[in-house]
Amino acid sequence: MNDFTKNMAQALFNQDKINDLLRKELQQAVNDLLEAELTAFLGYDPYARTGWNTGNSRNGAYFRKVDTQFGEIEIQVPRDRNGMFHQHTLPDYKQHSDVLESMIIKLYSKGVTTREIADLIEKMYGSHYSPAQVSNISKQMIPKVEAYHQRKLSDKFFCVYLDATYIPLRRITFDREAVYIAIGIKPNGHKEVIDYRIAPSENVENWTEMLQDMKSRGLEQVELFLSDGVVGMKTALEQTYPKAHFQRCLVHVMRNICAKVRVDDRETIMNEFKQIHQQPNKEAAIKVLHAFYDKWNRAYNHVIRNLKEIEPDLLVFYDYPKQIRASIYSTNMIESFNNVIKRKAKPKAEFPTEQSLDTFIGIQAMSYNERYFNRIHKGFGQVQDTLESYFD
Template identity: 90%
Template sequence: MNDFTKNMAQALFNQDKVNDFLRKEIQTAVNQLLEAELTTFLGYDPYAKSGWNSGNSRNGIYYRKVDTQFGQIEIQVPRDRNGEFHQHTLPDYKQHSDVLESMIIKLYAKGVTTSEIADLIEKMYGSHYSPAQVSNISKQMIPKVEAYHKRKLSDRFFCVYLDATYLPLCRETFEREAVYIAIGIRPNGHKEVIDYCIAPSENVEVWTEMLQNMRSRGLKQVELFLSDGVVGMKTALAKTYPKAHFQRCLVHVMRNICNKVRVDDRETIMNDFKQIHRQPNKTAAVQTLHAFYDKWNKAYNHVIRNLKDIEPDLLAFYNYPKQIRPSIYSTNMIESFNNVVKRKAKPKAEFPSEQSLDTFIGIQAISYNDRYFNRIHKGFGQVQDTLESYFD
């Protein structure tokens, strides 16, 4: 039994001793590796005659402290006289283990503030991080988010949901700004956050720019777009994807109706309107919609008149297989994502810059895409061949 085995056996009955033993062993091993690195770089062992007049030599050490899961270790980093040696055993400038840094990024993505993260890490692991250090670690995600915005997109999506949510952002003053989000489902049922962008308010010009960017990155064909009643949205879609069809979110339409009718009528009118998306086919849906017109036209003529103007956009989802209709008559799927984002952002009160907000949303989008990678959205797997047939 060697010394390592003996010492380990003696420490096994006390967790603190085990951690202390492993910490010391790691510290010794790292320092030996660093010294071996310098020896390899110089080409001769310490004090060897072959190093005389070689043009370079050892020049002392400097100390670094690094936190590990077993406690803090003190590292002795050797130096050469010419300043040419660069060690590879430890990442540059890192003072904490990757485990903690990964946890910091995950906590940041959950909406925990930098001050709260610093406090949690210190209480849990005894490692001190200032809020500024936590912020710097979270910035490691910036290159990944930038790559996400520039990545090549799939050339076809069966449907794309468009919606904007508002989050607090501080520029010169504190305001809630619009985050434009596009989530798509491919013909094979795989879904992803295609992209998002940030602007002071929601308008069709920003949506047009975002759609054009998506097309330039490879998204050439979309069968169906879904969104709420943003003015000019259909015109923007027609310019960028002229062959695509459009479905107005029925849930948004129903909310708008409720805001324009008496409180006493809301429950009845909502139940009547819900029957429109519960029909077995489009013919029956048209009959139900027209019956809705007849019943409520006298009491709410202006509401019915507005519905008639957008009627072609209310029933487009009936043109597709019944297996997927529950997913394509509203934007509920993208609103679910938006609600998660807002819930996680709530503890932050406000984002200090557009980049911090962009990074936060990017982490959510990347996490969403990783989680649903290769998962098939409900109903789509049953009709994949049919959905593929809609494309050239």
């Protein structure tokens, strides 16, 4: 009586023990078959002298778990150094392929590097993906990103936020390059990343091209644009959307002021400037702004002079319903999206090509739009009819 027969006899009256015994025997049998397959493929037994200098050899194994009627078994799938061996004992991992590829794309979008993804997938599922294979799977998103850039846009947005962030990109050398981003909120309160584009630096010419492209794809009317102080931005907006109004981001203005005053004065100036967007109406805000001029003009004449020059663009948000003012005096909403991109891009250190960066940001943009599809931005649902009345 061999060992298997003895063990079977002992387990005969306990179903759990029988299943455990059969599971272990099946696991050993499958692993033996896989090792035999590799031996037949290579043409020599493990450690045999005949295998020396043949140009290929064993290269460890990756682990894979397989469900059977007796429970889960752990399989060691052997590998050859040249990567040419393909086992036939087990069926391909089709039951997980779609899931794994979706996971790879999701991990890539989170900023995990291709090598880290390959290691993680192998440890979790036993499926071996090389970093190159992971990269190729992520490239499946390229046609979707191209379609995203070319899709027809809604004909009107109540407000559109414009801002640029910088991400490291390698061309010949690597440097941080500008990613131009436009996020809009429709009159019904639904928001989306309208589009983005990549360029070596931020300038009004690139913004103009992006605005014209948005208009050519169907975005005919915008009531309000919000942006920082890029030189020439207001002129570019007037050329493309002459009926739109412009609100300069008050947070950017405050940062600029703080950069030009003494450290000891910054906290006081910042607290006083914040009062400008916390007033009940435009008239009260004007009084606060002018009081700010009077108090600080002597100490910081050049700062106040610059502030007076842009005053027409500082309080435009007061012309709209109070329910949405908290959302339209700054570009904070788009900056939160920028911060997500930066955080997820940080593990990558740099992107090897413009296309890889484009794909990465495209995944973020489409994910954002999917997440907020049909959600109404705070305050907009209460004044939807009023916001619709601003359009023809």
